[in-house]
Structure formats: C-alpha cells, structure tokens
Amino acid sequence: MKILRNHISTKIASLTFLLTLCLASCTKEYQDPSRAKTDVALGSQQGLTAVAIGLQRVYTLSRTGVMFSAVAANGFVTNELRLLNSGNIPELQLSTGGSAVDGTNTILFNLWASANKIVYDADLVISNANNLGDKGYAAGLIAYSSIFKALAIGNMAQYWEKIPDGTGKNVSYITRAAGFTKAIAVLDNALTVIAANPISASFLGNVPADVNIINTIHALKARYALFSGNYTLALTEANAVDLTKASFFKFDTTSPNILFSIISSNNVFQPLNANLGLTGVNVPDAADKRIPFYTLMAGSPATLRMNGFAAATASPFPIYLPGEIILIKAEALARQPDLTNSLIELNKVVTKSSDLFGVAAALPPLVGPYTQQQLLDLIYKHRSIELYASGLKIEDMRRFNQPLTDRKRNFFPYPFQERDNNTNTPADPTF
Numbered sequence: 001m002k003i004l005r006n007h008i009s010t011k012i013a014s015l016t017f018l019l020t021l022c023l024a025s026c027t028k029e030y031q032d033p034s035r036a037k038t039d040v041a042l043g044s045q046q047g048l049t050a051v052a053i054g055l056q057r058v059y060t061l062s063r064t065g066v067m068f069s070a071v072a073a074n075g076f077v078t079n080e081l082r083l084l085n086s087g088n089i090p091e092l093q094l095s096t097g098g099s100a101v102d103g104t105n106t107i108l109f110n111l112w113a114s115a116n117k118i119v120y121d122a123d124l125v126i127s128n129a130n131n132l133g134d135k136g137y138a139a140g141l142i143a144y145s146s147i148f149k150a151l152a153i154g155n156m157a158q159y160w161e162k163i164p165d166g167t168g169k170n171v172s173y174i175t176r177a178a179g180f181t182k183a184i185a186v187l188d189n190a191l192t193v194i195a196a197n198p199i200s201a202s203f204l205g206n207v208p209a210d211v212n213i214i215n216t217i218h219a220l221k222a223r224y225a226l227f228s229g230n231y232t233l234a235l236t237e238a239n240a241v242d243l244t245k246a247s248f249f250k251f252d253t254t255s256p257n258i259l260f261s262i263i264s265s266n267n268v269f270q271p272l273n274a275n276l277g278l279t280g281v282n283v284p285d286a287a288d289k290r291i292p293f294y295t296l297m298a299g300s301p302a303t304l305r306m307n308g309f310a311a312a313t314a315s316p317f318p319i320y321l322p323g324e325i326i327l328i329k330a331e332a333l334a335r336q337p338d339l340t341n342s343l344i345e346l347n348k349v350v351t352k353s354s355d356l357f358g359v360a361a362a363l364p365p366l367v368g369p370y371t372q373q374q375l376l377d378l379i380y381k382h383r384s385i386e387l388y389a390s391g392l393k394i395e396d397m398r399r400f401n402q403p404l405t406d407r408k409r410n411f412f413p414y415p416f417q418e419r420d421n422n423t424n425t426p427a428d429p430t431f
Contacts, residue, residue, distance in 0.1 A: 042128045048141050049206050052125050055148035058114050060249045068258045069111035070155055070391035077408040078393040079277035081269040097408020103416035112415050115152035120167040122149035139193045140203030143213050146190035150183040150220050158395045161411045162426045170422050180224045187221045212247035219320040222328050231332040238328040246356040248316040259310035271295050271306055276388050282381045289362045294388045322355045323386040334375045343368055349382055
C-alpha cells in the first residue's frame with residue numbers, strides 16, 4: 001500500500017495523532033487512550049510507517065514545530081531577525097533577550113515539547129520495527145526515525161545546557177555535550193542496521209522521497225561531531241556526504257511552509273537588515289549573491305523581507321546545505337590545524353556559483369596566507385551568511401568564541417511546564 005510519496009497527507013497525520021496523542025512536556029506519558037489499538041498498530045508495517053511519517057509533521061508543520069521554533073528563537077537572540085509587532089509576546093521576549101526570556105515563552109516550550117514528542121515516537125518505531133519479519137523494511141523505519149530523533153536531541157542540545165535523557169516521568173538529565181554524543185550514537189545505530197539489512201524499495205516508496213536517508217545520517221553525524229569537538233569524525237562524515245544529492249522537507253498547499261506563512265503576513269519578523277544582522281568584519285561583501293537569495297525588497301512601500309527558504313508556500317527547507325558540509329570540512333581542517341586544505345574548502349563556498357538550492361556567494365577566492373585564527377574568523381563569517389536562518393548560529397557563536405554582547409541569550413531557560421512536572425529539571429542559566 002502506497003502511503004505517501006511527496007507530502008504528508010491529512011489522513012496519515014490523523015492516524016499518527018491517534019497513535020501517539022499528546023504534545024506536552026517530556027515528563028508526561030505519551031499514551032493513546034486506546035492502548036490495545038496502539039499496540040496492534042505498532043506491530044504492523046502500516047502503523048509504524050504512519051508514526052514514522054508523523055515525525056516529519058511534528059518537526060516541520062505549524063508554529064509548534066521544531067523547524068519554526070528553532071529558526072525564530074535562534075534568529076532573535078543572534079540578531080538575525082527583527083520583531084515587527086511587539087504584541088507577539090513570545091517573540092518580544094526573545095527579541096529583548098536577557099531576563100525577559102523566561103519559562104513562560106511558548107516558542108521555547110513548543111520547541112521543547114515537539115522535540116521530546118519526536119524522541120518518544122521515534123523510540124516507539126525503532127523498538128517495534130525490530131519485531132517485523134521484513135528486515136529491509138524495518139531497517140528503513142529505524143533509519144528514517146533515527147534522523148528525526150537525532151535532530152530532536154541535537155536541537156535541544158544546541159539551546160539548553162542540559163537535556164532529558166529520554167522520556168517519561170521525572171526523567172534524568174544529561175549535559176548538552178552528552179546530548180550530541182547521544183545523537184551520534186542514534187545515527188551510528190541506524191548505519192549499523194542498514195549495513196546488516198539494506199533499506200527495502202517498498203519502504204522508500206512509502207515515505208517522502210525528498211529525505212535522502214543515507215546522506216542525511218552522515219551529514220548530521222558530521223554536524224554533531226563538529227559541535228562535540230571531534231574534528232576527525234566530523235571530517236570523515238562530511239566526506240561521506242554526496243553533495244550532488246539534496247535532502248530537504250517538501251511543502252505544498254496542503255502542508256505549507258510555515259516560514260512563508262509567517263513572512264507573508266509581515267506581522268511577526270523579517271531579517272534585521274540587509275547584512276543579515278552581521279557587523280564589523282563579518283558584514284557580507286557587497287557583491288555576495290547570498291544576500292539577494294536570503295532577502296528581498298517587497299511590498300508597498302517596499303521593506304526588507306525574508307526570501308530563500310521562506311519565499312513561497314512550497315519552498316523546500318534543507319535538512320542540511322551543501323555549503324554546511326563544505327564548511328564543516330573547512331573548520332575541521334582549520335582546527336587540526338591543516339590551514340592549506342582548510343582554505344581550499346572555504347574557497348569552495350566563497351567562489352560557488354550554484355548549488356542544489358541556489359545558495360551561492362559567487363565571490364573571488366580568498367588569498368592567504370592566513371593564521372589559524374584568521375581562517376576560523378572567515379569560516380565563522382561565511383557560516384553566518386551561508387546558513388542564515390537555519391537555527392545553527394547560536395551554536396556557532398559559542399564555538400567560535402564570539403562576544404556575549406553580540407547575542408541576547410547564551411542558553412535558554414527551561415519551560416515552566418517541564419519544571420512543574422519534573423523534579424530533576426536543572427536551574428535556569430543566568431544568561
């Protein structure tokens with residue numbers, strides 16, 4: 001039975017909702033009121049496929065999803081975005097920053113709750129898929145679900161000092177560094193499963209074809225290895241990504257790109273300025289073609305609007321960009337240090353005239369020699385431009401030791417819903 005190919009249908013979304021009802025703190029039990037029906041569904045390929053596809057819906061759709069919440073929360077505190085309407089209280093808190101951001105913030109709660117729901121549902125799929133007779137189909141379920149579980153864990157580790165070590169009542173916490181390690185382990189397990197039993201064609205025909213499973217696993221391993229300071233692994237995994245193949249979330253009129261919905265209203269946020277909020281030596285070159293890719297002047301009177309992956313209802317949102325993978329290589333090499341090869345990789349991004357998504361600076365090559373610090377500074381600058389509004393900048397600002405004064409928060413407070421239900425919730429960070 002063909003369940004889905006190019007978009008997430010309302011029918012599947014409804015089934016997923018019935019199977020795994022709840023969007024709340026990770027301390028809650030995500031149980032369907034009809035446990036017997038849930039158990040039957042989780043024992044079938046069809047039921048498990050519905051839950052797996054539902055992971056993408058929770059991650060991407062509406063203002064409660066991880067995608068929107070990460071772009072918004074990161075964008076405000078790193079000065080990528082400007083607030084258009086101070087009546088939007090959660091956005092106002094993040095735009096103000098500092099102590100104005102507290103546990104009542106619904107954007108942060110949505111990010112937290114959706115990420116934890118994804119972990120819970122992914123665990124259901126991964127554990128129950130092992131019971132299926134068709135091991136190739138099971139491998140696909142495990143690998144696909146592992147991508148979303150790793151993304152959920154990785155996003156929480158980017159924004160909070162500590163994260164839950166699983167789901168359930170009064171779950172314990174682990175450090176964010178341990179969170180990245182856990183995300184990598186999830187992806188490693190997926191690769192092990194696939195090596196033993198290649199993903200079946202029947203599974204690939206039943207899930208969104210736009211998510212390139214193997215490439216995405218390697219790309220996310222490279223990302224989280226870089227964030228963990230494991231530069232050897234980051235380089236190895238980045239080299240394993242085929243940059244000629246795209247991997248992205250697809251949208252349409254039934255399942256619209258939430259960023260476009262927000263931007264088109266012109267009532268929530270837009271880019272801070274034409275320099276993407278960057279200042280000083282990080283200001284983009286005047287000829288950098290990534291600026292007109294990510295921004296445009298529109299409306300009457302014309303104002304600066306977000307373009308790029310928020311340009312239309314059906315605009316795709318990359319799970320990773322080719323430029324990110326190249327810049328991971330450049331950074332991993334620079335930190336080893338191998339400055340010669342690092343500059344070669346950096347210039348692949350600087351001079352790129354096209355890529356799978358149209359993100360291309362098309363600038364002349366940088367000419368060294370550079371010290372290690374100078375090269376790292378350039379890598380940070382080009383990550384900030386290449387990966388604009390991707391939700392990654394706050395992690396970059398910490399890793400590259402950018403001044404605290406350049407961001408409005410360093411880590412986020414824990415949602416009150418979590419603190420009220422989990423006695424293990426850590427103290428909030430001071431900034």
